Amino acid sequence: MRVLIVGAGIAGLSLARALELRGIIPDVAERQPTWNAGGTGLFLPGNASRAFTQLGLFPEIARVAMPIHYQRFLSRTGKELSAINTASFWDVCGPCLAMSRAEMHSILRNGLKQTSVAMFRSVSHIQSSSDSCDVTFADGTTNRYDLAVGADGVRSRVRDFAFPHVKPAYAGYICWRFLTENTVGADSWTAMIGKRQTLLAIPVSPSRVYVYADRSVSLDEARQYSDRTSLERHFTGFAGALVPLVKNLHPETEVHFSHIETVPSGTWRRDRIVLIGDAAHASSPSMAQGAGLACEDALLLAEVVSESSSIDEALSVFVQRCEARVAWVQKQCLARDRMRTLPAFVSSQILRYLGKSLYEKSYLPLLAPI
Ligand SMILES: Cc1cc2nc3c(=O)[nH]c(=O)nc-3n(C[C@H](O)[C@H](O)[C@H](O)COP(=O)(O)OP(=O)(O)OC[C@H]3O[C@@H](n4cnc5c(N)ncnc54)[C@H](O)[C@@H]3O)c2cc1C
Numbered sequence: 001m002r003v004l005i006v007g008a009g010i011a012g013l014s015l016a017r018a019l020e021l022r023g024i025i026p027d028v029a030e031r032q033p034t035w036n037a038g039g040t041g042l043f044l045p046g047n048a049s050r051a052f053t054q055l056g057l058f059p060e061i062a063r064v065a066m067p068i069h070y071q072r073f074l075s076r077t078g079k080e081l082s083a084i085n086t087a088s089f090w091d092v093c094g095p096c097l098a099m100s101r102a103e104m105h106s107i108l109r110n111g112l113k114q115t116s117v118a119m120f121r122s123v124s125h126i127q128s129s130s131d132s133c134d135v136t137f138a139d140g141t142t143n144r145y146d147l148a149v150g151a152d153g154v155r156s157r158v159r160d161f162a163f164p165h166v167k168p169a170y171a172g173y174i175c176w177r178f179l180t181e182n183t184v185g186a187d188s189w190t191a192m193i194g195k196r197q198t199l200l201a202i203p204v205s206p207s208r209v210y211v212y213a214d215r216s217v218s219l220d221e222a223r224q225y226s227d228r229t230s231l232e233r234h235f236t237g238f239a240g241a242l243v244p245l246v247k248n249l250h251p252e253t254e255v256h257f258s259h260i261e262t263v264p265s266g267t268w269r270r271d272r273i274v275l276i277g278d279a280a281h282a283s284s285p286s287m288a289q290g291a292g293l294a295c296e297d298a299l300l301l302a303e304v305v306s307e308s309s310s311i312d313e314a315l316s317v318f319v320q321r322c323e324a325r326v327a328w329v330q331k332q333c334l335a336r337d338r339m340r341t342l343p344a345f346v347s348s349q350i351l352r353y354l355g356k357s358l359y360e361k362s363y364l365p366l367l368a369p370i
Contacts, residue, residue, distance in 0.1 A: 006152045013108035017057070074191065172218075173215060180250070211245050262282050281293065
């Protein structure tokens with residue numbers, strides 16, 4: 001079977017590995033000239049650990065990642081509102097982990113034994129029919145595939161060919177992310193919640209911490225922010241706990257600024273084109289499910305294409321088995337995103353009295369394998 005994977009992010013690399021494990025060696029095309037996973041971190045809830053175990057990469061990941069036993073929610077003044085024992089909740093799947101993105105990418109790349117990734121290669125056209133895909137690459141070369149997989153992220157070019165009407169939408173907030181020394185002694189996932197603002201720190205190694213800061217603003221207002229925005233000035237209402245991480249931010253720290261965008265799920269497959277990961281269903285980071293879902297998509301797609309009697313049947317089963325899970329995650333993300341616009345007093349009370357039960361309810365369906 002001739003398979004093209006467009007995009008070598010978490011979804012594309014996981015799929016290449018999952019296909020290799022089943023004896024199918026895909027072509028992988030990555031637009032970037034060199035590997036650049038960005039200098040930020042990733043939080044991986046237990047279902048992501050289970051997926052990486054199924055890919056056979058869990059030992060490598062566990063060797064460099066930090067286990068996260070608790071998720072703590074604090075008020076903007078540092079008072080604890082709730083603490084979720086993530087280790088016991090996710091016990092049936094695997095541990096929650098945090099690590100740098102660069103390390104995750106490197107493990108996924110090293111996990112490919114026979115597949116080579118063509119760098120600086122992107123697609124300029126795909127003509128899909130009921131039994132094949134004719135792909136034209138940007139350098140003018142063409143190739144015919146049985147299946148073309150769009151794993152090319154939230155602004156997917158493959159999605160533009162298959163579903164030109166589906167566009168990413170602004171989720172209503174912007175964020176800054178960076179890795180720095182863990183000067184505050186953060187030993188678990190710790191978030192300070194203010195009105196329309198969050199400051200989150202997660203240890204990614206014994207000495208380093210991943211910091212994520214966000215702010216809900218209109219799209220117009222978002223234009224005045226950038227990676228050079230003074231976070232100290234924008235988090236003046238916060239006190240204690242994690243605040244030194246933004247207050248004492250070293251001027252040379254590489255800060256990644258982004259608008260959060262989502263892709264409405266449900267349109268993933270047309271003829272012999274299928275989308276996975278963010279290309280199919282980018283969600284806001286509120287549930288930290290992006291990497292887990294990308295890897296679960298990859299495992300499932302590899303399973304169905306290698307076990308079904310036809311590619312058509314495989315893709316139908318793939319969409320049918322993913323749909324409900326992705327819809328659930330997107331619904332939970334929306335509910336969490338709405339909460340950020342509530343008055344701080346109200347969201348504090350919700351987190352204090354209902355935090356644990358809301359957490360468990362939102363993640364419960366993900367404890368079961370896809
Ligand atoms: C602020 C923020 C914080 C997040 N935090 C977390 C977290 O803590 N935990 C978590 O699980 N998830 C998190 N996510 C989500 C997670 O990052 C994504 O869901 C995940 O990276 C999706 O992987 P992907 O491979 O689908 O897409 P991407 O990572 O975007 O990879 C797409 C790849 O395709 C390549 N590409 C793009 N266009 C083309 C083209 N035309 N031709 C060839 N190649 C192309 C790109 O260069 C890239 O390498 C976060 C997201 C955001 C925005």
